[in-house]
Amino acid sequence: MKDSVSTGVQPLAEQEPVPSAAESLQTPSARSGQAAQDAVTNQAGPSLVPQDMPISTPVHAAHRLYRHSLPVRLAHWLNVICLPILIMSGLQIFNAHPALYWGDRSDRDRPILAMRAIKTERGEVKGGTTVLGHSLETTGILGFSSDSARGFPAWATLPSGKWLAMGRQWHLFFAWIFVVNGLLFGLYALLSRHLWRDLLPKLKDLRGIGRDIRSHLTFRHPTGEEARHYNVLQKLAYTGVVFVLGPLIVLTGLSMSPTIDAGFPGLLSLFGGRQSARTIHFLACFAFIGFVTVHLLMVATTGLRNNLRSMITGWFNIREGGETHDEQASQPSGN
Amino acid sequence: MTSRHLNHRGIDRRRFLVGAVQATGLLLLTGCDNLSRTDWFQGLLGRAEGVTRRAQRILTSRKAMAKEFTEADLSPVFPANGTRNPDNPAYQALARHNFADWKLEIGGLVQHPASFSLAELRELPSRTQITRHDCVEGWSAIGKWKGAPLSTLLARVQPLSSARYVVFHCADPDEDGQNYYESLDFADAFHPQTILAYELNDQTLPIAHGAPIRLRVERQLGYKMAKYVMRIELVESFETIAGGRGGYWEDQGYEWYAGI
Numbered sequence: 143m144k145d146s147v148s149t150g151v152q153p154l155a156e157q158e159p160v161p162s163a164a165e166s167l168q169t170p171s172a173r174s175g176q177a178a179q180d181a182v183t184n185q186a187g188p189s190l191v192p193q194d195m196p197i198s199t200p201v202h203a204a205h206r207l208y209r210h211s212l213p214v215r216l217a218h219w220l221n222v223i224c225l226p227i228l229i230m231s232g233l234q235i236f237n238a239h240p241a242l243y244w245g246d247r248s249d250r251d252r253p254i255l256a257m258r259a260i261k262t263e264r265g266e267v268k269g270g271t272t273v274l275g276h277s278l279e280t281t282g283i284l285g286f287s288s289d290s291a292r293g294f295p296a297w298a299t300l301p302s303g304k305w306l307a308m309g310r311q312w313h314l315f316f317a318w319i320f321v322v323n324g325l326l327f328g329l330y331a332l333l334s335r336h337l338w339r340d341l342l343p344k345l346k347d348l349r350g351i352g353r354d355i356r357s358h359l360t361f362r363h364p365t366g367e368e369a370r371h372y373n374v375l376q377k378l379a380y381t382g383v384v385f386v387l388g389p390l391i392v393l394t395g396l397s398m399s400p401t402i403d404a405g406f407p408g409l410l411s412l413f414g415g416r417q418s419a420r421t422i423h424f425l426a427c428f429a430f431i432g433f434v435t436v437h438l439l440m441v442a443t444t445g446l447r448n449n450l451r452s453m454i455t456g457w458f459n460i461r462e463g464g465e466t467h468d469e470q471a472s473q474p475s476g477n
Numbered sequence: 478m479t480s481r482h483l484n485h486r487g488i489d490r491r492r493f494l495v496g497a498v499q500a501t502g503l504l505l506l507t508g509c510d511n512l513s514r515t516d517w518f519q520g521l522l523g524r525a526e527g528v529t530r531r532a533q534r535i536l537t538s539r540k541a542m543a544k545e546f547t548e549a550d551l552s553p554v555f556p557a558n559g560t561r562n563p564d565n566p567a568y569q570a571l572a573r574h575n576f577a578d579w580k581l582e583i584g585g586l587v588q589h590p591a592s593f594s595l596a597e598l599r600e601l602p603s604r605t606q607i608t609r610h611d612c613v614e615g616w617s618a619i620g621k622w623k624g625a626p627l628s629t630l631l632a633r634v635q636p637l638s639s640a641r642y643v644v645f646h647c648a649d650p651d652e653d654g655q656n657y658y659e660s661l662d663f664a665d666a667f668h669p670q671t672i673l674a675y676e677l678n679d680q681t682l683p684i685a686h687g688a689p690i691r692l693r694v695e696r697q698l699g700y701k702m703a704k705y706v707m708r709i710e711l712v713e714s715f716e717t718i719a720g721g722r723g724g725y726w727e728d729q730g731y732e733w734y735a736g737i
Contacts, residue, residue, distance in 0.1 A: 307729060400737075404541040407544055
């Protein structure tokens with residue numbers, strides 16, 4: 143049970159009665175349907191199990207696992223509030239000058255990315271986006287939408303209308319909550335050994351990465367013992383987001399502050415200039431959007447209710463044993 | 478139940494979920510837009526500014542210098558933003574005589590109010606700095622500025638102990654007739670890189686960039702760096718000036734402390 147995410151395991155009480163190990167092994171025929179089937183097919187044989195096996199460790203049953211501690215849950219839901227606000231107010235701020243550059247300065251003729259409204263010869267206005275020298279027409283989404291020249295459309299920004307001052311107010315207020323939340327979580331993860339125990343991928347995990355990628359691509363997720371701890375892709379994703387992407391987006395954000403630049407000139411050398419830092423900040427924002435998208439997809443496809451409950455109450459249902467993949471049952475291995 | 482039925486139910490459920498997510502998103506966005514227009518919520522969000530100012534002042538030394546670049550780093554074109562030519566007859570009259578009649582008045586809470594002509598400012602010890610200008614919109618440009626350190630002028634007029642802010646009154650009015658203005662506290666006013674610039678890239682400061690002088694405050698955003706400065710006033714509080722928030726853009730909801 144090493145590497146277990148749990149801090150405590152208890153039998154699932156309020157669902158169908160869980161037979162104790164001894165009971166189920168002694169009278170397999172008394173149990174009904176699939177569960178009994180699983181017990182037979184996945185067990186080496188009743189004779190191998192000692193008769194005095196402790197009653198509290200049933201072999202084939204749904205278990206409750208206290209997966210997410212209170213600090214983890216609080217940090218998670220604060221991020222749920224902060225991230226959409228930070229992303230959308232960030233796009234509002236980006237819209238004030240919808241172009242990205244590399245280096246210290248913005249040479250208007252050499253952007254990496256630029257969005258603009260273009261008036262055609264026939265008097266129509268179109269939205270155009272240039273990425274690394276390639277131009278695309280993006281009317282309605284980027285450059286021009288809702289009869290207005292703007293980088294990202296109204297539905298993607300906070301506030302929805304063009305309002306840089308208010309976008310900055312939202313962004314810089316929730317940036318503080320995000321940063322303090324992140325620092326406290328990081329400290330907690332270190333001190334409680336949550337980082338070492340549950341998040342950091344071990345060498346053993348990394349060796350199995352090929353198998354995990356295959357099982358993710360086929361939407362087959364582990365059950366039983368394997369579902370007690372995060373799989374290697376989860377570990378990589380969570381560690382990467384919390385300890386690499388998070389610090390990266392905060393530090394590139396701070397690099398855009400002229401006061402911080404004066405106090406910590408090393409930051410700009412690290413990112414290659416203020417405009418580079420702004421570009422990395424923007425890319426990191428889209429990395430967050432990518433993570434959240436995949437995360438939500440995994441939450442929804444691996445037992446939405448079970449996953450949601452575990453992030454609210456902390457308790458996660460483990461479906462023991464069985465190689466079968468049952469869509470209807472709450473699937474373990476959350477996100 | 479046949480699989481066809483199940484599929485239909487699946488699609489219906491998906492449609493319902495997508496619709497529900499969209500409706501929730503719209504509701505939240507509308508809610509946030511409404512919140513953005515209330516005074517109490519703006520006041521709440523505005524509290525972050527004080528936290529940011531205190532944190533940045535603790536983390537960075539009062540004397541920390543903004544990075545200075547080399548001639549090779551200069552922007553090929555330094556964009557002129559905001560007012561490019563003040564719609565003000567008095568200013569235009571001064572401009573016609575190359576600001577020979579212009580005088581910078583320094584008054585308010587000082588022991589020795591004084592005024593300086595452009596020639597007098599040029600005779601003072603000067604500072605030249607190649608620095609990065611960061612606009613609140615997000616772009617940056619590098620320019621070479623030459624001017625008189627504000628600290629030199631303040632030492633001449635001797636601020637009273639009650640003075641807390643330095644206010645810059647400018648010549649450029651908006652459509653409503655409100656002139657641009659800005660303010661600094663002493664931490665930035667006495668910083669060695671805070672200068673009243675009369676040259677940009679070795680040329681006399683052009684009108685588009687704020688002739689005859691423009692304030693440079695290298696550790697803050699561009700809107701703090703008032704152009705077309707006519708008069709400097711030392712005050713205890715800026716609450717009675719214009720909108721009361723210490724600057725033209727501050728009165729429109731931007732932060733007074735523009736360190737980020």
